[in-house]
Amino acid sequence: MTARDRYDVSLHLLDRQIVGAADRLVAKVDDVELTRLSDGRLVPTALLVGLPALLPRLSGLLARMHRLTRAAAADRDLPLVADLGLVDEVGSDVRLNVAHARLPRMERARAEDPHRLRVGDVLGIPVRCAELPRRSKVLDLCVVGVPGHAGRDDPHEVVALIVGPGRPGALLGYDRRSEPGPAVVAGIVRWLHRHARVVDLGPGVVLDVDAGEVRIERGTSLLPLRG
Amino acid sequence: MKRYLGVLLGVLTAIGGFVDIGDLVTDAQVGARFGWSMTWVVLLGVGGICVFAEMAGRIAAVSHRATFDLVRERLGPRVGMLNLVGSILVTLLTFIAEIGGVALALQLVSSVNHVLVVPFVAAAVWIVLWRAKFSSIENVLGLLGLSLIGFAVALWQLGPDWNDVLHQLAPTSNPGGESWTTYAYFAVALFGAAMTPYEVFFFSSGGVEERWTRKDIGVMRANVFIGFPLGGILALAIAGCAAEVFLPHGISVETLGQVGLPVALALGKIGLAVVVLGFFAATFGAACETGLSVGYSLAQYFGFQWGKYVRPRDAAGFHVIILLATALGAGVLLTGVDPIMVTEMSVVFSAIALPLTYLPILVVANDPDYLGEHRNGRLANVLGVFYLGIVLVVSLAAIPLMIVTSMGQH
Structure with missing residues (x-):
């Protein structure tokens, strides 16, 4: 992977x-856990693995069905957790320094912690902003930090959102770099996402996951995507 | 010297492994009904599979990521799941057709009804996939598949009027007098057979299985750019034999036995025996490839351990999927469904699934995160975009043409 201090x-x-x-192949990164620190910063803290992490991203119905089928083993509706400190390297794959069997299942208290949320819960939620098209959603989250070095230096931090019409993933990687x-x-992808913008998290931007929306005040800086 | 032998072996197995039941049936049908007028479709399809197999092979060699990894990474879990369901259905359909093809080849030799042979073929395929080394499967069956060169020899012996062949090469010649919608339907089927998605799933996963590195890119390119086109010539020879023998009499090809008949006319029993061995090797090899591809696709989407480069116990889920797919394939064939009809359906549905497979390959082949200095150059991108446009048109046209022509009946 090319060196970068910022990633999506x-x-x-x-x-x-x-x-x-x-x-050994372990799994896919089915979701990423974010934690809201006491100072309001949002930091990625763990990779989440398994059907309980993947199914909600596919459809809420599938996730509910999965929980019902797992009713006899209630803890199984929680994903496995790989804390970011276990990540050695992020390139075309994510290298851990432990085997699969060592990944613990998420504890229920952690799952119910109101300060923790999942990237899958943020992607795709509507964005309310007078200066953006009505159907705008959260398309991606920009994080400061070198992938694979979380926990060693400064923790990674979500610093901006990519918002606009379309669906998460549809940018195909053509939006951010060269x-x-x-x-x-x-050209087609950029034209389809010509209304997409980068908005820094900070004053004027409220990420309200409970309400399922992002509110951006008029006048907040909205940067175009880099080509 | 060892390196050159490796290149030669790779090229030979690429030629022998190029043709599968879809090519055998579709090429012969097209030759019998349209003569040489669809040669351009075969050439176009071979060009397309070369372009995308080379990209998928390069990605596998540099980043060790197989095609379905890329599908989910670039299209996301929802569209990736859509692609997974479509691809699994198409690959399963092809897997069923290949097992049926092996059974039909054995029926030609033994006169035992193919339905009775199916359980034994399915068991043999599964045992090979469970126990045999990846390289042994590829090399042994690929080399045996070279027996299909018998079609090229037979064509030479049949002595076609090459002037007439040259005239028929024009896409507008349509010597059988078929309607243009039927012509378009078979063009789509032929293109789908040449570019069927499982080929890149298998090729890229094979690269990971064989631990390709950047050093292997040259050998991989030799396999693709020499082996695949020569395999395409075999496909043309099959169509040409059918054009020489069946087209003048207005006979259409309905059985695997008919596919081999021109060879029997030109070369006698020995020639027929050789190409029937080729049928067996080509379909058995493709059955192994499609069976593995079902396991590869599912495992790569969900991320669990796959492959024959680890012990079966370390990739238990992968092997269970292959076992279930084999049992399902045998079960479907035991209902008495015609394997040739399954083949015809599989190549058309392949055409529908093409864009969702090839778009992520093209996108990732340009990503320096994956490929660094080995990312696509201008030529690869021009060809990639050209073929992406074609697969998009083909995939949109496939279902309407299938309905309008009643699967090529009129």
């Missing part, structure tokens, strides 16, 4: 293959 959670981390010790891509495909 959906593009660079979600759905990547997790590889454990001895090159991948040349086939010019035709890049």
